[in-house]
């Protein structure tokens with residue numbers, strides 16, 4: 001009897017030892033310490049994401065943030081260029097100028113010059129814009145209505161003189177309803193590379209550098 005109890009004890013101890021050491025491949029986290037604590041792209045932990053940084057910027061403030069994101073993620077950059085460029089006069093706000101009129105017109109969709117090559121290959125799209133009267137410029141609406149974003153994650157970012165992001169990011173959701181939308185973030189002019197680095201890290205995205213574009 002004693003012998004039998006001894007054998008059962010040994011089996012139980014061995015079983016616990018096995019379960020403790022078993023490394024479940026579907027657990028978040030891996031041996032390199034690159035744990036995925038969730039909130040990322042929705043990809044399995046071992047998958048990597050191809051990144052596109054699409055942005056609109058008239059006076060380079062948003063462009064500088066886009067460049068920081070590019071440096072962090074080694075993603076591809078796409079500048080949203082209007083078919084008719086905005087002049088200094090167009091950008092003077094509260095003057096009834098072009099930008100003011102477009103923002104006040106729900107149906108305004110300024111045309112874009114060119115398009116993203118092979119958008120299908122990207123998993124995560126950082127979408128950048130300046131705040132115009134509390135909202136994204138209407139050319140961002142044109143951009144979102146130009147592609148199928150199914151299966152992609154869009155992460156908005158913006159710059160402004162002083163306003164917060166407000167509802168400018170969530171108001172874009174209905175323009176690409178099949179995308180997964182990340183929480184948008186507003187950055188001040190002159191935001192540092194390290195601030196962007198910290199933000200990107202918090203997103204828990206596993207990057208796949210787009211070597212073809214480099």
Ligand SMILES: Cc1cc2nc3c(=O)[nH]c(=O)nc-3n(C[C@H](O)[C@H](O)[C@H](O)COP(=O)(O)O)c2cc1C
Pocket residue numbers: 056057058059060061062063091092093099100129130131132133134135159160161162163164189
């Ligand atoms: C038509 C227009 C409307 C603007 N509305 C706002 C606003 O509501 N709140 C704000 O803080 N800044 C506003 N700005 C300032 C821009 O958001 C800010 O200068 C932005 O960083 C410019 O980005 P860019 O250099 O990438 O074009 C507005 C600028 C323009 C041209």
